[in-house]
Amino acid sequence: MTITLDAPKAAKAKPEAVPGLPRPQKDAHVIKSDREAIEVATELAKTFLEGSSERDRTRRWPVQELDAFSQSGLWSINVPKKFGGPEVSYVTLGKVIEIISAADPSIGQIPQNHLGVLAAIRTVSDEAQQRLLFGLALRGFRFGNAFSEFGSKRAVDFETKFTDAGDHVIVNGRKFYSSGALLAHLVPIVALDDQGRAWYAIAERDAPGLTVIDDWSAFGQRTTLSGTVLLDNVRVPKTHLVPGYKGYERPTADGAIFQIIQVAVDNGIAKAAIDDTIEFVRTKSRAWVDSGVEHAWQDPYTIQAVGDLKLRLHAAQALLEKAGQAVDEAVVGATAESVARAQIAVAEAKVLSTEIAIAATNKLFELAGTRSTLAEHNLDRHWRNARTHTLHDPVRWKYAILGNYFLNGVNPPLHAWS
Numbered sequence: 001m002t003i004t005l006d007a008p009k010a011a012k013a014k015p016e017a018v019p020g021l022p023r024p025q026k027d028a029h030v031i032k033s034d035r036e037a038i039e040v041a042t043e044l045a046k047t048f049l050e051g052s053s054e055r056d057r058t059r060r061w062p063v064q065e066l067d068a069f070s071q072s073g074l075w076s077i078n079v080p081k082k083f084g085g086p087e088v089s090y091v092t093l094g095k096v097i098e099i100i101s102a103a104d105p106s107i108g109q110i111p112q113n114h115l116g117v118l119a120a121i122r123t124v125s126d127e128a129q130q131r132l133l134f135g136l137a138l139r140g141f142r143f144g145n146a147f148s149e150f151g152s153k154r155a156v157d158f159e160t161k162f163t164d165a166g167d168h169v170i171v172n173g174r175k176f177y178s179s180g181a182l183l184a185h186l187v188p189i190v191a192l193d194d195q196g197r198a199w200y201a202i203a204e205r206d207a208p209g210l211t212v213i214d215d216w217s218a219f220g221q222r223t224t225l226s227g228t229v230l231l232d233n234v235r236v237p238k239t240h241l242v243p244g245y246k247g248y249e250r251p252t253a254d255g256a257i258f259q260i261i262q263v264a265v266d267n268g269i270a271k272a273a274i275d276d277t278i279e280f281v282r283t284k285s286r287a288w289v290d291s292g293v294e295h296a297w298q299d300p301y302t303i304q305a306v307g308d309l310k311l312r313l314h315a316a317q318a319l320l321e322k323a324g325q326a327v328d329e330a331v332v333g334a335t336a337e338s339v340a341r342a343q344i345a346v347a348e349a350k351v352l353s354t355e356i357a358i359a360a361t362n363k364l365f366e367l368a369g370t371r372s373t374l375a376e377h378n379l380d381r382h383w384r385n386a387r388t389h390t391l392h393d394p395v396r397w398k399y400a401i402l403g404n405y406f407l408n409g410v411n412p413p414l415h416a417w418s
Helices: 034-058 063-071 090-103 105-109 112-124 127-139 244-248 254-283 300-332 336-368 380-389 395-408
Strands: 161-164 168-175 186-192 198-204 210-213 228-237
Touching: 034 063, 034 090, 034 105, 034 380, 063 105, 090 105, 090 254, 090 300, 105 254, 105 380, 112 127, 112 198, 112 244, 112 254, 161 186, 168 186, 168 198, 186 228, 198 228, 198 244, 244 254, 254 300, 254 336, 254 380, 300 336, 336 380, 336 395
Parallel strands: none
Antiparallel strands: 161 168, 168 228, 186 198, 210 228
Protein backbone atom coordinates (compact mmCIF):
# COMPACT_ATOMS: atom_id res chain seq x y z
CA MET A 1 0.00 0.00 0.00
CA THR A 2 1.41 3.38 -1.02
CA ILE A 3 0.22 6.74 0.25
CA THR A 4 1.53 9.86 -1.44
CA LEU A 5 1.54 12.88 0.86
CA ASP A 6 3.38 15.48 -1.15
CA ALA A 7 0.77 18.20 -1.65
CA PRO A 8 0.22 20.67 1.21
CA LYS A 9 -3.38 20.30 2.29
CA ALA A 10 -3.38 23.69 4.03
CA ALA A 11 -3.41 25.35 0.60
CA LYS A 12 -6.95 24.13 -0.03
CA ALA A 13 -9.90 26.32 0.81
CA LYS A 14 -11.43 23.71 3.10
CA PRO A 15 -9.05 21.59 5.20
CA GLU A 16 -9.60 17.87 4.82
CA ALA A 17 -8.96 14.95 7.10
CA VAL A 18 -5.67 13.18 6.37
CA PRO A 19 -5.68 9.37 6.40
CA GLY A 20 -3.19 7.60 8.61
CA LEU A 21 -0.16 5.71 7.38
CA PRO A 22 0.13 1.91 7.41
CA ARG A 23 1.64 0.31 10.47
CA PRO A 24 5.30 -0.71 10.18
CA GLN A 25 5.70 -3.73 7.90
CA LYS A 26 8.71 -4.98 9.82
CA ASP A 27 10.10 -4.45 13.29
CA ALA A 28 12.47 -1.56 13.78
CA HIS A 29 16.14 -1.98 14.53
CA VAL A 30 17.04 -1.84 18.23
CA ILE A 31 19.99 0.36 19.11
CA LYS A 32 22.61 -1.47 21.20
CA SER A 33 24.60 1.38 22.77
CA ASP A 34 24.99 5.12 23.18
CA ARG A 35 27.80 5.07 20.64
CA GLU A 36 25.62 3.34 18.07
CA ALA A 37 22.83 5.87 18.66
CA ILE A 38 25.19 8.73 17.76
CA GLU A 39 26.54 6.87 14.73
CA VAL A 40 23.05 6.09 13.41
CA ALA A 41 21.90 9.69 13.95
CA THR A 42 24.95 11.01 12.13
CA GLU A 43 24.32 8.80 9.09
CA LEU A 44 20.62 9.63 8.98
CA ALA A 45 21.37 13.35 9.26
CA LYS A 46 23.44 13.22 6.07
CA THR A 47 20.39 11.90 4.22
CA PHE A 48 17.93 14.30 5.84
CA LEU A 49 20.13 17.31 5.04
CA GLU A 50 20.00 16.67 1.30
CA GLY A 51 16.31 17.55 0.94
CA SER A 52 15.72 19.75 3.97
CA SER A 53 15.65 23.08 2.13
CA GLU A 54 13.35 21.78 -0.58
CA ARG A 55 11.00 20.20 1.96
CA ASP A 56 10.75 23.57 3.67
CA ARG A 57 10.28 25.44 0.40
CA THR A 58 7.54 23.17 -0.95
CA ARG A 59 6.26 21.90 2.40
CA ARG A 60 6.75 18.32 1.32
CA TRP A 61 5.80 16.00 4.13
CA PRO A 62 8.77 13.92 5.38
CA VAL A 63 7.06 10.54 5.03
CA GLN A 64 10.02 8.46 3.85
CA GLU A 65 12.36 10.32 6.17
CA LEU A 66 10.24 9.58 9.24
CA ASP A 67 9.97 5.93 8.26
CA ALA A 68 13.76 5.74 8.07
CA PHE A 69 14.07 7.62 11.37
CA SER A 70 11.70 5.41 13.37
CA GLN A 71 12.91 2.19 11.74
CA SER A 72 16.48 3.11 12.68
CA GLY A 73 15.75 2.45 16.35
CA LEU A 74 16.25 6.05 17.45
CA TRP A 75 12.61 6.38 18.46
CA SER A 76 13.03 3.78 21.20
CA ILE A 77 16.35 4.88 22.67
CA ASN A 78 14.87 5.73 26.09
CA VAL A 79 12.99 2.44 26.47
CA PRO A 80 14.41 0.74 29.61
CA LYS A 81 16.75 -2.21 29.22
CA LYS A 82 14.36 -4.25 31.38
CA PHE A 83 11.91 -4.23 28.46
CA GLY A 84 14.48 -4.80 25.73
CA GLY A 85 15.30 -1.17 25.01
CA PRO A 86 18.65 0.62 24.70
CA GLU A 87 18.03 3.00 27.66
CA VAL A 88 20.71 5.38 26.43
CA SER A 89 21.64 8.35 28.60
CA TYR A 90 19.78 11.62 28.19
CA VAL A 91 23.16 13.13 27.29
CA THR A 92 23.10 10.87 24.25
CA LEU A 93 19.41 11.43 23.54
CA GLY A 94 19.97 15.20 23.51
CA LYS A 95 22.92 14.81 21.16
CA VAL A 96 20.87 12.60 18.81
CA ILE A 97 18.12 15.20 18.54
CA GLU A 98 20.66 17.98 18.02
CA ILE A 99 22.35 16.05 15.20
CA ILE A 100 19.05 15.35 13.43
CA SER A 101 17.83 18.94 13.97
CA ALA A 102 20.96 20.41 12.43
CA ALA A 103 19.99 18.53 9.26
CA ASP A 104 16.24 19.22 9.46
CA PRO A 105 14.76 20.73 12.65
CA SER A 106 11.22 19.78 11.71
CA ILE A 107 12.21 16.12 11.66
CA GLY A 108 14.18 16.68 14.86
CA GLN A 109 11.14 18.11 16.64
CA ILE A 110 8.59 15.48 15.60
CA PRO A 111 9.73 12.72 18.03
CA GLN A 112 9.79 15.07 21.03
CA ASN A 113 6.42 14.08 22.41
CA HIS A 114 6.92 10.43 21.48
CA LEU A 115 10.09 10.31 23.58
CA GLY A 116 8.46 12.35 26.35
CA VAL A 117 5.51 9.98 26.54
CA LEU A 118 7.86 6.98 26.71
CA ALA A 119 9.59 8.67 29.65
CA ALA A 120 6.22 9.24 31.31
CA ILE A 121 5.23 5.59 30.80
CA ARG A 122 8.41 4.59 32.63
CA THR A 123 7.45 6.87 35.51
CA VAL A 124 3.72 6.26 35.94
CA SER A 125 2.59 3.02 34.24
CA ASP A 126 2.39 -0.42 35.80
CA GLU A 127 4.61 -3.18 34.42
CA ALA A 128 1.94 -4.70 32.17
CA GLN A 129 1.24 -1.38 30.49
CA GLN A 130 4.94 -0.64 30.17
CA ARG A 131 5.56 -3.98 28.49
CA LEU A 132 2.70 -3.38 26.04
CA LEU A 133 3.51 0.20 25.06
CA PHE A 134 7.30 -0.11 25.11
CA GLY A 135 6.86 -3.15 22.92
CA LEU A 136 5.04 -1.06 20.32
CA ALA A 137 7.79 1.57 20.36
CA LEU A 138 10.47 -1.08 19.93
CA ARG A 139 8.61 -2.46 16.91
CA GLY A 140 8.74 0.98 15.26
CA PHE A 141 5.34 2.45 16.11
CA ARG A 142 5.38 6.25 16.21
CA PHE A 143 3.41 8.06 18.91
CA GLY A 144 2.23 11.51 17.84
CA ASN A 145 0.59 13.94 20.21
CA ALA A 146 -2.68 15.70 20.86
CA PHE A 147 -1.78 17.72 23.93
CA SER A 148 -2.24 21.48 23.56
CA GLU A 149 -5.47 23.31 22.87
CA PHE A 150 -5.73 26.45 20.77
CA GLY A 151 -8.41 28.40 22.63
CA SER A 152 -7.60 27.67 26.27
CA LYS A 153 -6.66 30.45 28.67
CA ARG A 154 -3.32 28.84 29.61
CA ALA A 155 -1.26 25.96 28.25
CA VAL A 156 -2.16 23.83 31.29
CA ASP A 157 -5.91 24.32 30.82
CA PHE A 158 -7.64 21.46 29.01
CA GLU A 159 -11.22 21.08 27.88
CA THR A 160 -10.74 17.63 26.31
CA LYS A 161 -12.29 15.00 28.56
CA PHE A 162 -12.98 11.29 28.66
CA THR A 163 -15.73 9.24 30.19
CA ASP A 164 -15.48 5.71 31.57
CA ALA A 165 -17.17 3.06 29.42
CA GLY A 166 -16.09 -0.20 31.04
CA ASP A 167 -13.01 -1.66 29.39
CA HIS A 168 -12.42 1.55 27.43
CA VAL A 169 -12.94 5.29 27.66
CA ILE A 170 -14.63 7.75 25.29
CA VAL A 171 -12.67 10.91 24.45
CA ASN A 172 -14.09 14.19 23.15
CA GLY A 173 -12.30 17.45 22.41
CA ARG A 174 -10.23 19.48 19.98
CA LYS A 175 -6.44 19.85 19.89
CA PHE A 176 -3.87 22.01 18.09
CA TYR A 177 -0.04 22.14 17.90
CA SER A 178 -0.24 18.37 17.38
CA SER A 179 3.29 17.79 16.08
CA GLY A 180 3.71 14.30 14.72
CA ALA A 181 0.05 13.27 14.89
CA LEU A 182 -0.48 13.41 11.15
CA LEU A 183 2.23 10.85 10.38
CA ALA A 184 1.91 8.83 13.59
CA HIS A 185 0.63 5.30 14.15
CA LEU A 186 -0.75 6.10 17.61
CA VAL A 187 -1.89 9.43 19.06
CA PRO A 188 -1.51 10.13 22.79
CA ILE A 189 -4.29 12.53 23.80
CA VAL A 190 -4.15 14.61 26.97
CA ALA A 191 -7.64 14.29 28.39
CA LEU A 192 -9.15 14.93 31.83
CA ASP A 193 -11.08 12.43 33.93
CA ASP A 194 -14.07 13.33 36.08
CA GLN A 195 -11.69 14.52 38.81
CA GLY A 196 -9.86 16.92 36.49
CA ARG A 197 -6.72 14.79 36.31
CA ALA A 198 -4.78 14.65 33.03
CA TRP A 199 -4.17 11.26 31.39
CA TYR A 200 -2.58 10.18 28.11
CA ALA A 201 -5.29 8.35 26.18
CA ILE A 202 -3.31 6.65 23.41
CA ALA A 203 -5.63 6.17 20.44
CA GLU A 204 -5.14 4.43 17.13
CA ARG A 205 -4.32 7.00 14.45
CA ASP A 206 -7.30 5.85 12.35
CA ALA A 207 -9.68 5.29 15.27
CA PRO A 208 -13.28 6.24 14.36
CA GLY A 209 -13.92 9.82 15.40
CA LEU A 210 -10.23 10.83 15.42
CA THR A 211 -9.60 13.33 12.63
CA VAL A 212 -6.24 14.92 11.86
CA ILE A 213 -6.29 18.07 9.73
CA ASP A 214 -3.24 19.60 8.08
CA ASP A 215 -3.89 23.26 8.86
CA TRP A 216 -0.46 24.18 10.24
CA SER A 217 0.36 27.57 8.70
CA ALA A 218 3.34 28.80 10.76
CA PHE A 219 6.20 30.36 8.79
CA GLY A 220 8.75 28.09 10.49
CA GLN A 221 9.05 24.41 11.37
CA ARG A 222 6.73 23.98 8.41
CA THR A 223 6.89 20.20 8.11
CA THR A 224 6.26 19.32 11.76
CA LEU A 225 2.63 19.32 10.52
CA SER A 226 1.49 20.61 13.90
CA GLY A 227 -2.18 21.12 13.06
CA THR A 228 -5.58 20.18 14.44
CA VAL A 229 -6.85 16.93 15.92
CA LEU A 230 -10.63 16.52 16.33
CA LEU A 231 -11.90 13.96 18.84
CA ASP A 232 -15.51 12.86 18.49
CA ASN A 233 -16.37 9.94 20.76
CA VAL A 234 -12.99 8.29 20.24
CA ARG A 235 -12.69 4.88 21.94
CA VAL A 236 -9.42 4.15 23.74
CA PRO A 237 -8.89 0.84 25.55
CA LYS A 238 -7.89 1.20 29.18
CA THR A 239 -4.72 -0.73 28.41
CA HIS A 240 -3.69 2.44 26.54
CA LEU A 241 -4.79 4.92 29.23
CA VAL A 242 -1.67 6.27 30.94
CA PRO A 243 -2.02 8.24 34.23
CA GLY A 244 0.25 11.07 33.14
CA TYR A 245 -0.83 13.29 36.05
CA LYS A 246 1.09 11.06 38.46
CA GLY A 247 4.34 12.32 36.93
CA TYR A 248 3.67 15.75 38.40
CA GLU A 249 2.10 14.83 41.74
CA ARG A 250 5.61 14.22 43.06
CA PRO A 251 9.07 15.20 41.84
CA THR A 252 10.01 13.31 38.66
CA ALA A 253 12.19 14.09 35.66
CA ASP A 254 9.21 14.00 33.26
CA GLY A 255 8.98 17.77 32.72
CA ALA A 256 12.72 18.20 32.32
CA ILE A 257 12.77 15.45 29.68
CA PHE A 258 10.16 17.21 27.55
CA GLN A 259 12.18 20.42 27.90
CA ILE A 260 15.64 19.06 27.17
CA ILE A 261 14.51 17.88 23.75
CA GLN A 262 13.44 21.46 22.94
CA VAL A 263 16.95 22.59 23.84
CA ALA A 264 18.50 20.06 21.48
CA VAL A 265 16.32 21.20 18.57
CA ASP A 266 17.36 24.83 19.05
CA ASN A 267 21.04 23.91 19.26
CA GLY A 268 20.65 22.02 16.00
CA ILE A 269 19.08 25.03 14.30
CA ALA A 270 21.93 27.24 15.52
CA LYS A 271 24.60 24.82 14.30
CA ALA A 272 23.01 24.61 10.84
CA ALA A 273 22.86 28.39 10.56
CA ILE A 274 26.49 28.82 11.59
CA ASP A 275 27.63 26.10 9.18
CA ASP A 276 25.75 27.80 6.33
CA THR A 277 27.15 31.19 7.32
CA ILE A 278 30.70 29.90 7.11
CA GLU A 279 30.08 28.14 3.79
CA PHE A 280 28.44 31.20 2.24
CA VAL A 281 31.09 33.65 3.44
CA ARG A 282 33.88 31.45 2.13
CA THR A 283 32.30 30.74 -1.27
CA LYS A 284 29.87 33.52 -2.22
CA SER A 285 30.21 36.69 -0.15
CA ARG A 286 32.26 39.68 -1.35
CA ALA A 287 34.76 41.61 0.73
CA TRP A 288 33.55 45.00 1.93
CA VAL A 289 34.97 47.98 0.01
CA ASP A 290 36.73 49.50 3.04
CA SER A 291 38.10 46.26 4.45
CA GLY A 292 41.35 46.27 2.53
CA VAL A 293 41.15 42.51 2.06
CA GLU A 294 40.53 40.43 -1.03
CA HIS A 295 38.11 37.86 0.39
CA ALA A 296 35.12 38.14 2.72
CA TRP A 297 36.53 35.44 4.95
CA GLN A 298 39.53 37.67 5.66
CA ASP A 299 37.39 40.49 7.10
CA PRO A 300 38.47 40.92 10.76
CA TYR A 301 34.96 41.82 11.89
CA THR A 302 33.55 38.72 10.24
CA ILE A 303 36.27 36.59 11.79
CA GLN A 304 35.42 37.98 15.24
CA ALA A 305 31.68 37.47 14.74
CA VAL A 306 32.07 33.84 13.66
CA GLY A 307 34.33 33.19 16.64
CA ASP A 308 31.69 34.66 18.93
CA LEU A 309 28.92 32.53 17.41
CA LYS A 310 30.98 29.36 17.71
CA LEU A 311 31.85 30.15 21.32
CA ARG A 312 28.20 30.65 22.25
CA LEU A 313 27.12 27.50 20.41
CA HIS A 314 29.76 25.47 22.24
CA ALA A 315 28.56 26.94 25.55
CA ALA A 316 24.97 25.96 24.71
CA GLN A 317 26.10 22.46 23.74
CA ALA A 318 28.06 22.13 26.99
CA LEU A 319 25.00 23.13 29.00
CA LEU A 320 22.89 20.63 27.05
CA GLU A 321 25.35 17.90 28.04
CA LYS A 322 25.34 19.08 31.67
CA ALA A 323 21.54 19.10 31.63
CA GLY A 324 21.48 15.56 30.24
CA GLN A 325 23.68 14.39 33.09
CA ALA A 326 21.35 16.03 35.62
CA VAL A 327 18.31 14.42 33.98
CA ASP A 328 20.01 11.02 34.08
CA GLU A 329 20.61 11.45 37.82
CA ALA A 330 16.98 12.46 38.39
CA VAL A 331 15.68 9.47 36.41
CA VAL A 332 17.75 7.04 38.48
CA GLY A 333 16.99 8.70 41.82
CA ALA A 334 14.07 11.13 41.72
CA THR A 335 14.04 13.36 44.79
CA ALA A 336 12.91 16.94 45.19
CA GLU A 337 16.55 17.99 45.09
CA SER A 338 17.70 15.90 42.10
CA VAL A 339 14.64 16.84 40.05
CA ALA A 340 15.09 20.54 40.83
CA ARG A 341 18.75 20.30 39.78
CA ALA A 342 17.67 18.73 36.49
CA GLN A 343 15.02 21.39 35.90
CA ILE A 344 17.51 24.17 36.64
CA ALA A 345 20.19 22.69 34.39
CA VAL A 346 17.68 22.30 31.57
CA ALA A 347 16.40 25.87 32.10
CA GLU A 348 19.95 27.21 31.82
CA ALA A 349 20.48 25.25 28.63
CA LYS A 350 17.14 26.45 27.26
CA VAL A 351 18.13 30.10 27.74
CA LEU A 352 21.42 29.71 25.89
CA SER A 353 20.00 27.52 23.13
CA THR A 354 17.27 30.08 22.45
CA GLU A 355 19.72 32.96 22.41
CA ILE A 356 22.25 31.31 20.10
CA ALA A 357 19.54 30.04 17.73
CA ILE A 358 18.15 33.56 17.30
CA ALA A 359 21.60 35.20 17.17
CA ALA A 360 23.08 32.74 14.68
CA THR A 361 20.12 32.80 12.30
CA ASN A 362 20.03 36.61 12.38
CA LYS A 363 23.80 37.11 12.08
CA LEU A 364 23.90 34.84 9.03
CA PHE A 365 22.53 37.59 6.79
CA GLU A 366 24.69 40.35 8.24
CA LEU A 367 27.89 38.37 7.65
CA ALA A 368 26.94 36.68 4.37
CA GLY A 369 25.61 39.88 2.80
CA THR A 370 22.68 40.88 0.62
CA ARG A 371 22.91 38.00 -1.82
CA SER A 372 22.26 35.59 1.05
CA THR A 373 18.66 36.84 1.10
CA LEU A 374 17.96 35.56 -2.42
CA ALA A 375 15.10 33.07 -2.51
CA GLU A 376 17.24 30.53 -4.36
CA HIS A 377 19.29 29.96 -1.21
CA ASN A 378 16.31 29.69 1.17
CA LEU A 379 18.56 30.62 4.09
CA ASP A 380 15.71 32.44 5.78
CA ARG A 381 14.39 29.01 6.77
CA HIS A 382 16.95 28.97 9.59
CA TRP A 383 15.61 32.19 11.10
CA ARG A 384 11.99 31.14 10.55
CA ASN A 385 12.65 27.80 12.23
CA ALA A 386 14.49 29.39 15.15
CA ARG A 387 11.91 32.10 15.70
CA THR A 388 9.07 29.58 15.60
CA HIS A 389 10.58 26.83 17.72
CA THR A 390 12.07 29.07 20.41
CA LEU A 391 8.56 30.29 21.23
CA HIS A 392 8.11 27.05 23.14
CA ASP A 393 8.35 27.78 26.85
CA PRO A 394 9.45 31.46 26.96
CA VAL A 395 12.95 32.05 28.30
CA ARG A 396 11.84 35.12 30.25
CA TRP A 397 10.25 32.63 32.64
CA LYS A 398 13.36 30.49 32.66
CA TYR A 399 15.27 33.47 34.03
CA ALA A 400 12.62 33.82 36.74
CA ILE A 401 12.93 30.13 37.65
CA LEU A 402 16.71 30.41 37.83
CA GLY A 403 16.68 33.56 39.94
CA ASN A 404 14.10 32.25 42.37
CA TYR A 405 16.05 29.02 42.80
CA PHE A 406 19.45 30.57 43.35
CA LEU A 407 18.30 33.61 45.34
CA ASN A 408 15.40 32.24 47.35
CA GLY A 409 15.83 28.47 47.30
CA VAL A 410 12.50 27.96 45.51
CA ASN A 411 12.33 24.80 43.38
CA PRO A 412 10.78 25.09 39.88
CA PRO A 413 7.13 24.13 39.47
CA LEU A 414 6.33 20.58 38.44
CA HIS A 415 4.77 20.51 34.97
CA ALA A 416 5.73 19.71 31.40
CA TRP A 417 6.86 23.28 30.67
CA SER A 418 9.43 23.42 33.48
